[in-house]
Amino acid sequence: MALTPKSILRRARHCIQVEGDALAETATGLGKEFVATAQAVDAVLQRGGKLIFSGVGKSAHIAQKLAGTFNSTGATSAFLDATQALHGDLGLCREGDLAILLSNSGQTEVLQLLPALKRLGVGIVAFTSRPDSDLAKNADHHLYYRVPKEACPLALAPTASTTAALALGDALAMVLLEARGLTRDDFALYHPAGNLGALLLKVRDLMRTGERLPVMPETCTTQEAIMAMTKAKTGSVALVSARNGKLTGILTDGDFRRSALTGPDFLHQPVANFMTRSPKTIRDDALAVEALRVFELHKIDDLIVLNASGKPVGLIDGQDLPKLKIV
Numbered sequence: 415m416a417l418t419p420k421s422i423l424r425r426a427r428h429c430i431q432v433e434g435d436a437l438a439e440t441a442t443g444l445g446k447e448f449v450a451t452a453q454a455v456d457a458v459l460q461r462g463g464k465l466i467f468s469g470v471g472k473s474a475h476i477a478q479k480l481a482g483t484f485n486s487t488g489a490t491s492a493f494l495d496a497t498q499a500l501h502g503d504l505g506l507c508r509e510g511d512l513a514i515l516l517s518n519s520g521q522t523e524v525l526q527l528l529p530a531l532k533r534l535g536v537g538i539v540a541f542t543s544r545p546d547s548d549l550a551k552n553a554d555h556h557l558y559y560r561v562p563k564e565a566c567p568l569a570l571a572p573t574a575s576t577t578a579a580l581a582l583g584d585a586l587a588m589v590l591l592e593a594r595g596l597t598r599d600d601f602a603l604y605h606p607a608g609n610l611g612a613l614l615l616k617v618r619d620l621m622r623t624g625e626r627l628p629v630m631p632e633t634c635t636t637q638e639a640i641m642a643m644t645k646a647k648t649g650s651v652a653l654v655s656a657r658n659g660k661l662t663g664i665l666t667d668g669d670f671r672r673s674a675l676t677g678p679d680f681l682h683q684p685v686a687n688f689m690t691r692s693p694k695t696i697r698d699d700a701l702a703v704e705a706l707r708v709f710e711l712h713k714i715d716d717l718i719v720l721n722a723s724g725k726p727v728g729l730i731d732g733q734d735l736p737k738l739k740i741v
Contacts, residue, residue, distance in 0.1 A: 432565040436574035439560035451555040452589050458512040464490040469516035470523050472572045477516045480583040487591045496524050509535030518575045520547020528552050615702040621719045621728030631656040637681035639665050650716040652726040653689050660724040663689035695720050705730050
């Protein structure tokens with residue numbers, strides 16, 4: 415049949431609709447077995463066990479993706495190649511682990527894993543569209559997805575079934591994520607590279623502290639402030655109240671150059687005469703991207719980081735941001 419714009423869009427929309435129907439049926443069909451499975455998985459993770467995902471064919475690809483999803487949420491998981499498992503890779507498994515075996519029909523070669531897994535004391539979750547299959551009948555728990563039909567016109571290529579299986583696995587992962595109280599900070603910890611890790615970094619994760627954070631009382635001389643900046647190898651120094659330690663101002667390289675124009679004795683004058691009062695600051699619990707926005711809006715070189723009490727606890731140098739892949 416010739417491909418025309420009309421036929422292309424008709425077939426594409428039909429495919430998406432069929433897969434959407436499978437998702438709707440699967441969501442509607444969730445019940446007590448899903449609840450029992452979620453509780454069983456949570457119990458294994460609470461005991462320090464791991465999840466082992468396996469399947470053959472297209473199910474293997476879904477299993478790999480789900481193992482990655484669970485790992486990214488802090489639930490220790492691994493993918494087990496069903497064939498290699500029978501030739502030594504079962505060493506991955508330990509008593510108390512839980513194997514989630516994926517098979518649309520429940521009658522594939524993944525059945526060969528059952529005796530060995532049971533002998534090792536590994537729990538079994540059947541992940542299939544056939545509750546009457548051998549896989550389902552021999553499992554401890556069953557995750558069942560409903561597929562009225564495949565989107566393939568030949569009813570051969572896995573389409574709606576793989577979509578439904580993936581969505582059901584994602585649903586399980588998100589239920590457990592919420593139950594275990596995973597935070598954005600936790601998620602960032604498991605995604606240190608790439609845009610995702612950068613977006614979730616907190617200011618406290620990248621600020622300079624300790625000897626790299628020069629802090630001086632506002633009563634010090636300009637010379638003392640400059641010496642503190644030089645020692646810390648920064649372009650600014652945070653100035654604080656001698657009474658309560660809260661930030662009162664900042665002296666930058668630019669402030670220093672301007673102070674030199676006031677006369678030869680500027681180094682011995684109080685730094686308070688030349689510092690910038692009410693400088694731009696950011697809280698240590700803010701997202702790193704918020705710091706980036708402050709730099710972009712105000713065209714500054716350094717940003718003082720404050721804690722909840724208004725005291726300086728860190729410094730962000732604008733030159734650090736490219737190294738941290740924030741920009």
